[in-house]
Amino acid sequence: MDTPLLTQIAAGRPGAVEDFLRGYGNAVWGLARRFCRSAEDAEDATQEILVEIWRNAARYDQNAGSELTFVMTIARRRLIDRARRLGRRPQIELLQEASELPGEPAKFDAAEFDDEVRRAQAAMLQLRPEQRQVLELALNEGRTHHEISVAIGIPLGTVKSHARRGLIRLRNLLGVAQPEQEGDLE
Amino acid sequence: MSEAHLDTLADAVLDAWESGAQVDFATAGGDPAICAELAGLERAAAMYAAIGAMRSTQVAPMRPAFFEQLVAAGNEIAKAPALPPRNAPLLGNPVSRQPRWLPFLVGAAAGFLGAYVALSPADGEPPSRMREEFLVRGNYAKIDWKPGTSHSYGSVHGDVVWCTQRQQGFLRIDGLQPLPQGLQYQLWIVDADRTGAPVDGGLFDLASGNEQVVPIHAKLPVREAKAFVVTVEKKGGVVVSEQKDVVAIAGI
Numbered sequence: 001m002d003t004p005l006l007t008q009i010a011a012g013r014p015g016a017v018e019d020f021l022r023g024y025g026n027a028v029w030g031l032a033r034r035f036c037r038s039a040e041d042a043e044d045a046t047q048e049i050l051v052e053i054w055r056n057a058a059r060y061d062q063n064a065g066s067e068l069t070f071v072m073t074i075a076r077r078r079l080i081d082r083a084r085r086l087g088r089r090p091q092i093e094l095l096q097e098a099s100e101l102p103g104e105p106a107k108f109d110a111a112e113f114d115d116e117v118r119r120a121q122a123a124m125l126q127l128r129p130e131q132r133q134v135l136e137l138a139l140n141e142g143r144t145h146h147e148i149s150v151a152i153g154i155p156l157g158t159v160k161s162h163a164r165r166g167l168i169r170l171r172n173l174l175g176v177a178q179p180e181q182e183g184d185l186e
Numbered sequence: 187m188s189e190a191h192l193d194t195l196a197d198a199v200l201d202a203w204e205s206g207a208q209v210d211f212a213t214a215g216g217d218p219a220i221c222a223e224l225a226g227l228e229r230a231a232a233m234y235a236a237i238g239a240m241r242s243t244q245v246a247p248m249r250p251a252f253f254e255q256l257v258a259a260g261n262e263i264a265k266a267p268a269l270p271p272r273n274a275p276l277l278g279n280p281v282s283r284q285p286r287w288l289p290f291l292v293g294a295a296a297g298f299l300g301a302y303v304a305l306s307p308a309d310g311e312p313p314s315r316m317r318e319e320f321l322v323r324g325n326y327a328k329i330d331w332k333p334g335t336s337h338s339y340g341s342v343h344g345d346v347v348w349c350t351q352r353q354q355g356f357l358r359i360d361g362l363q364p365l366p367q368g369l370q371y372q373l374w375i376v377d378a379d380r381t382g383a384p385v386d387g388g389l390f391d392l393a394s395g396n397e398q399v400v401p402i403h404a405k406l407p408v409r410e411a412k413a414f415v416v417t418v419e420k421k422g423g424v425v426v427s428e429q430k431d432v433v434a435i436a437g438i
Contacts, residue, residue: 171227
C-alpha cells in the first residue's frame with residue numbers, strides 16, 4: 001500500500017502538499033463552491049478546511065478509511081459549521097432545479113482513487129432513484145429537508161424517510177454496518 | 187441499536203442545518219456502538235459528497251493563484267515538526283474498536299450542536315508551551331501591545347505573534363484585569379485584504395492581572411493582518427464590535 005499523502009505531509013516530504021492538492025483539492029473546492037455564496041467565500045472555506053487537515057495530518061489512519069473519505073468528511077462538516085457560524089446558507093441560485101437532476105449518478109473516471117470510492121459509486125447505483133434524488137439535494141447541495149420537500153413536491157415525512165433509508169442503505173452497502181440491517185427498511 | 191435511534195443519527199448527519207436535528211454526541215463519545223454507527227453514516231455521506239463534488243461541471247476550477255497560495259500555506263505547515271498522533275480520543279472513549287480518526291469526526295460533528303471542540307494540533311498543551319513551539323518554527327510577525335482607549339480594565343503589556351501561512355498566533359497579555367461576570371475579552375484582526383468588519387479572533391477570559399498566553403482562533407482566514415485589537419464585550423461575544431471598550435491595540 002502506498003504511503004498516504006497525509007502521512008507524507010506529516011513527515012514533511014517536499015512536494016506532498018502539491019500532490020495532495022492535485023488529488024483532493026478540487027473535491028474540497030467543488031463542495032465549498034456549492035456551499036458558499038461567492039468564490040471568495042469558497043476560497044476562505046477551502047483554505048480553512050485544508051489548513052486544519054494539514055495541521056492534523058499525523059492523525060490520519062489509513063486503516064480506518066480512505067484519505068478521500070477522511071478529507072470529505074471533515075470538509076462537509078466544516079462547511080456546515082462555517083455556514084451556521086456566519087449565518088449563511090448555500091447559494092441556491094448556483095444549484096440545479098430538482099426536476100433537472102439526473103436519474104442516474106453521472107459516471108466519472110475513478111481510476112486514480114481507491115477501492116472505497118469505486119465501491120461507493122457502485123453502491124449509489126443500488127439506491128432507489130427517489131433516495132438518490134433526496135440525498136443529492138441534502139448532501140451535495142446542502143438543502144434542508146424542508147427545502148427538498150418544497151423543491152420536489154413531496155411531504156416532509158417522505159423526504160426524511162427517503163433520506164434516512166438511503167443513507168443507512170448506502171452505509172450498509174459500504175460494509176460499515178451489521179448484515180441484518182442491510183436490507184431496505186421500508 | 188433501535189431503528190428510531192439510528193434514524194436520529196441519520197437525521198443529524200443529513201439535516202445538520204435544522205436545529206431540531208440533534209443527537210447527543212456526549213453520549214456518542216462514551217458509547218462505541220453509537221460512535222461506530224455515526225462514523226459509518228458520516229462516511230457514507232462524505233463519499234456521496236465526494237463523488238458529487240468530483241463529477242460537478244457547474245463549478246469553475248480554482249484559480250491558479252489560489253492553488254499556489256494553498257501550496258505555500260501547506261508547505262509552511264508541512265515543514266514544521268510533525269505533530270504526533272493523539273493517544274487518547276478527544277471525548278475520552280477508552281474503547282479502540284472505533285476508527286482512530288473518529289474522535290476528530292465526532293468533534294467536527296459536535297460543532298453544529300454549539301459544542302465545538304477546538305482541534306488545534308496541540309489540544310491540552312498549555313498555551314505558553316504552544317507559543318514557544320510556535321516561535322521555534324519561525325516565520326512570524328511580532329507586535330507589541332499598546333493601550334487602547336479604555337483604561338477601566340488595567341493597562342496592557344505584552345505582544346502578539348502571528349504567522350499568516352500557518353494561520354496561527356498567540357497573544358501574550360500582562361496587566362489586564364479579570365472581567366466582571368457577564369463580560370469577556372474579544373480579539374479582532376484587521377485584515378487589509380478584506381472589506382467590512384475585522385475578523386473575529388476569538389473570546390477569552392483572564393484569570394488574573396499577571397502574564398497569560400492566549401491562542402488566536404481566527405474565525406476566517408486572515409490574508410494580511412494589519413492590526414490586532416482587544417475589546418470588552420458581553421459574554422459570548424458579538425459579531426461586530428461597537429468598540430466602546432478597546433483595551434489593547436497592536437498594529438503592524
